Amino acid sequence: MLGYLSRRLLQGILVMFLVSAATFFLINLAPGGPSSLMNLNSTAQQRAALEQQLGLNRPIFLRYLNWLGAALQGRLGNSLSQGEPVAPLLAQRLRHTALLAGTALLLVFIFGVALGIWSARKRGRPIDHLVGLVSTLGMSLPEFWLGTLLIMLFSVRLHFLPASGMLTVGAPWSLSDLLVHLLMPALVLSFVLLPNVVRFARSALLEVMEADYVRTARSKGLRERAVLLRHALRNAWIPIIAMLGLILPQLLSGSVVVESVFAWPGMGRLAVQAAMNRDYPVIMATTVLAAAIVILTNILIDLLYSLVDPRVVHA
């Protein structure tokens, strides 16, 4: 087990190194540059002065080695557009994204599995078709459209929920205030991810419901509820958990859009702003961090398999 974990972590480090190198060279070699230089009104003299200050006139390999050396020591540099250290900037935004994405993931997990089971149990009936239809809608609707629609309905028409932000500006912190701000963005993010989990849960359950051990359980006279929860669902967990691992990158990319629509001060918005401003240190930090989150979550999910299914052994 320990050997397996070490191997996976080493592989993860290698992947992160490759991600960092690819990202660094791609963004630095792309035409253009930081927005402070690429300004419609800047003159050649202003651009030359800023290039010198930011060290962008040094060879690209040297700049990458400098970045890598500093990053290995935990120094992520200063944001080119904010002039502030990247690490605290990122830490603050990451907390906000974790809250939004975590809430959305929880909603996806609870409602996705429940709807999947319900749909599987009512296979071929109107309710199954309805869940299928809602799933298709969720997969087809873009987040920015759904987000704007909800804002127009709940904020503009009904004056029921705040349109944007994480807390009421100027008001003292309160949990209720946070929750009302969280509700719409979390719902939008979970709605577009939900179909994957619903469909996976449904097909996984349908598959195990046909298995011999389920038939045996039923023939023993067990109630359907017990058959479902004790025998079928336990075996359906593996594909569902695998699915949760797969939707993580979607969750991160979805939060980029949702954070922009709802002005949620998270890492996704920071990444978009950094990409638009060509803020190299922030782009590097957000990309490597996103890669680390995906890699670590996948390792964690692999480990979870063995907990859920004792037949899975990591050697």
Added chain:
Amino acid sequence: MKRELLGPLVLLASSLALPALARAQATSTLTFATNADPTFNPWSPNAEVESDLINELIFEGLTRYGSNLQPVPALATRWSVSKNGLVWTFHLRKGVTWQNGRPFTSKDVVFTFNDIALNKKLGANFASDYAPVSQVKAVGPYEVQFLLKTPFSALPSYLAYFEGILPASSFAGVKNPWTLSSFDKQHPIGTGPYQLDKFVPGSYVELRRNDHYWGGKPQVRTILFKIIPNANTQVAEMLSGGLDLISLQNTALLGPLKSDPNLQIIRSQENLYYWVALNQNDPRFRNVLVRRALLLAINRPAIIKSLLGGYGQVATGPIAPLQKAIYDPKVAQYPYDPTLAKKLLAEAGWLPGPNGRLEKGGKPFTITMPTGQFGQLVPMSELVQNYWKAIGIDVQLKVTDWNTYIKQVVVDRRYQATLAWWSTPPTPDIGPYYASSAAVTGSNIPNYRSAKLDALLAAGQDARTPAQEKAAYAKVQEFVASQLPYLYLWYPDILVVKSKRIGGMSDVNLPEAFQHSVNWTVR
């Protein structure tokens, strides 16, 4: 979900939501929007449009704009120019204190210009505006002199354009002011009517009034700026009462705002005009007949109607109508006339080939036109492409992201034609965008060089009286309208959506209104 659960859930959610919304409407607070995290230093290259209006409340210039957009006293009470036009003397306001209690003196002005704006190693915002200034000298604690290389009649007007004075003491011993985040992100110190109370990155900026402001205590206690990057969300916040003012770029979003009885739409103007630049490094465009023909071929009123929703007017030159004292509409006009356009091109040797496309010496007339993804530049460029195609010119549009566009067009000048805009201070000085010295490396994007225009611009800068200035710039306007260094497209209206709660705010334009925030009230 069972239906009976809905009622309690609705009640729970509304009990959570309503207090929050009510709090947003607190009196003596105005809430505005900005689209990204600001930088509280107007000279920092990182301070762009998201920071401008906030910095107008914290910092002040030596001058500011009056209701007719002429410079009026701010930190300077009066000014005069020497007989040879090479020394401007500014008398500073006494009794002004910085927001940390220290007195404002000539040292701060000298520092702001000599160490920041004129320091070539820094590449400060607006540095190119001050090319004629060699240095700033303190004559006493309350008097400074701007020593010039060439006459600069527009100086008082530039000084009012987002160019706030910084406190010298806050930057003592600082090598690179752009990395002083303790100032420009945490504790900016200005002399303005508002000071920073709190900045939560990604969320909001909270300003509170400066009780010791030299111009009297501002009536609005708190001004909040919510950081909202998405224009649709800003509109939704405006409609739901979460914002008191937004500036609208896209007229398509105007519909629901117009019908809200709590809001008013202001059509304001800035010195902003859209243009097409034809690269003068390309010999085809050095022929003025070709430039005139290409402008005649564009139906500008139709574009204004369709893309701008009618909010704009055809441009005649670089001096917009809001400069009432200078603007001269009686210059050469180019109404939509594709027949005349083809005739002029024929005179220039461009005749229709067998396939109807224009050609000269067997070479077809093709134009490569890069455009960047910013605002409505892409659809605008597409319409120009279609109009030029209609007279037999093949236009290849290359769409890139904004950053790449700037590199290609502004930095490398690798283009044949391109469409963009200039937003400039309300001064007739157009030198930074037209002078031969600004070609290739400056903001003279078409690389247009004309000794005659240079002389006319110099005469404008040497004007000593309003009458001299008007006469000098009448000649400039006549010349550029005739020679078309740029093809002038339109002056768009700047649409400001304002809550009726706001009182005392001027409708001239936002930069001017924000310089007089001390007069604002909350109704």
